[in-house]
Amino acid sequence: MWLIISLGLLHIGVMTSVYFFGAQYPITTTSFFLCSLIATFELLKRQLKRHQIILQSLDHGLQSxxxxxxxxxxxxxxxxxxxxxxxxxxxxxxxxxxxRQRLYQREMMLDKVLNASPMVTILVDHRDTIVFTNNSAQQAFELNGSIVGRQWTSLVASLAPEFQHALNHHGETIFTLTDSQGAQQAWHVTNSSVTIHQARHQLFLLKTITQELSKQEVATWKKVISVISHELNNSIAPISSMCHSGELLAKNLDEPRLNRVFNTISGRVNHLNDFIKGYATLTKVKLPNKQPIIWSELIEQLQTLYPFELINELPKTPINGDLAQLEQVFINILKNAHEADPSGKVSINFDTTAHGLEITINDNGSGMSAEVIQNALLPFYSTKHSGTGLGLALCREIIEAHEGKLIFNNRDQGGLSVLVILPLID
Incomplete structure (x- = not known):
């Protein structure tokens, strides 16, 4: 604004001088006119330079x-x-x-959520390159080093055939796979297409559903047992009452054969009642009262009941658990081991791994068939003539309540190996 005013005043002065004094003082007027042109040029040049500096600053700012x-x-x-x-x-x-700060915070939160999630997350770009994985993916594939940047096709080709078929199937699928510990793991796989920055990507989500299926299976068995127990109890109560009345009548009649009949009925009713109570314990397993486990005391108690060889030192890694429940589990496993191996050559080994504390109980018996291993943890299933099929089912319920695993495998040298995995204290 000041430049326009200055130039306007200067030009008015020049035109006034030319009009009034141009004829009388031509040289002076011409000089004044030239000076005004030079001043105008310098002022415009200065303003242009200033304008260029501001535009240059804006250009540098936009470049930033x-x-x-x-x-x-x-x-x-x-x-x-x-x-x-x-x-x-x-x-x-x-x-x-x-x-950008808000986006950075969201990305940090999303990254933490994805890495804390037990669901395996893998993102593959249109060039078949893995561009993102979370911690669960790294653990699931059990590979050394990061798999980001690797070719997805070559990675899939190195996996088990069941894994390959599930990952190559578009949509959702469920398959089972034997893990490195010999346990059957059920997986749910989702393969979907997503668009990120106008580029097509493949998103793979994998989740192990073994624990959920196991819980659902146990819940179903509990419901079946509860229904059966309820119906049997409704029948046992009147039978027992009538049997007692019959015994009293038989005494008055002095008929020994009736006494034997009613005594037999009463005995079988009592046995059936005890049988129902045994299975009812499976439906009423209490949540573990977790306390630090003192392994020396537990091992000493177990040794007095069922002797075994301790292969290595007791673990120094802290474990929280319900001492009474865990003792019940190990007593049941050791009892089965001694029954399978009359020589008594039973051993226990402790090993701390990334999966947790692994406790292995080995015997030199005849082992188990594939069918028995598959059904050993189911209620009602037993290969013993007088077995109830309750012991190992109860063991599984207790171990899973401790967020652990119970796995059976046949040993190469003969016998059975029972693996109990308990989580470490975080």
Missing amino acids: LRDNDFSVSLNQQKEKSYNPLIDAFNQTSANLRDE
């Missing part, structure tokens, strides 16, 4: 924004006409800076 540097801001100018543009630039830079 293009380079994702949102910390840049421009200073206010003396020429107020530029300030609205500078204010708009600074406001845009501040908005972008705040938005």
Whole structure:
């Protein structure tokens, strides 16, 4: 504004001088006119330079924004006409800076959630390259080093055939796989397409559902047992009452054969009642009262009941558990081991791994068939003539309540190996 006013006054002065004094003082008027032109040129040149400096500052600021540097801001100018543009630039830079901060916080939160999730998450781009995995994916594939950057096809080709078929199937699928510990693991796999930054990607989500299926299976058995127990108890009560009345009548009649009949009925009713109570314990397993386990005391108690050889030192890794429940589990396993191996050559080994504390009980018996191993943990299933099929089912219920695993495997040298895995204290 000041430049326009200055030039306007200068030009008015030049035109006034030329009009009034041009004829009388031509040389002076011409000199004054030339000086005014030079002054006008210098003023315009100075203003143009200033304008270029401001435009250059804006250009550098925009270049910084293009380079994702949102910390840049421009200073206010003396020429107020530029300030609205500078204010708009600074406001845009501040908005972008705040938005990037919010996006960064969201990404950090999403990254933590994904890495803490037990679900395996893998993202593959259109070039068949793995661009993202979480911690669960690294553990599931049990590979050394990061798998990000590897070719997805080559990684899938190195997996088991069941795994390959599930991963190559678009949509959802469920399959079972034997893990490194010999246990059957059920997996749910989802293969879907997603678009990220206008590029097509494949998203793979894998989740082990073994524990959920196991819990559902146990819940179903508990419901069946509860229904059967209820119906049997409803029948046993009147039978027992009538049997007692019959015994009293038989005494008055002095008929020994009736006494034997009613005594036999009463005995079988009592046996059936005890049988129902035994299975009812499976439906009423209490939540473990977890306390630090003192292994020396537990091992000493077990040794007095069922002797065994301790292969290595007792673990120093802290474990929280219900001492009474865990003792019940080991007593049941050791009892079965001694029954399978009359020589009594039973051993226990402790090993601390990434999966937790692994306790292995080995015997030199005849082992188990594949069918028996598959059904050993089911209620009602037993290979013993007088077995109830309750012991190992109760063991599984207790171990799973401790967030652990119970696995059976035949040994190469003969006999059975029972693996109990308990989680370590975080």
